Amino acid sequence: MSNEAEKARVSKRRLKDENAVRKQVKIAKAHGLTDKDKQIKQPHRYAKHHAMDCGNPGCVLCSNPRHNKMYKTKDKLTIQERKFFQNMDDAKRFKDDDE
């Protein structure tokens, strides 16, 4: 079953996968990995794993707090959300000082 449409679809999928891996290698190089590192020599390691996380789903540092059982219910906000609310609190405090 190899018609032209199927071949085009598969080659497009493969190109997308290759581009995603290339992008992760670029990110890894930007953060200091060199050609001597395993991740650069074997780029397919980034096929299902991003350059900036460790690949461990339960990791306290880089996993999503909503999906991690380590965090208590109160702390289940992501880092970005905590930062946003902290900025809002700071802005409110500034406003209160002016009055």
Ligand SMILES: [Zn+2]
């Ligand atoms: Zn991690």
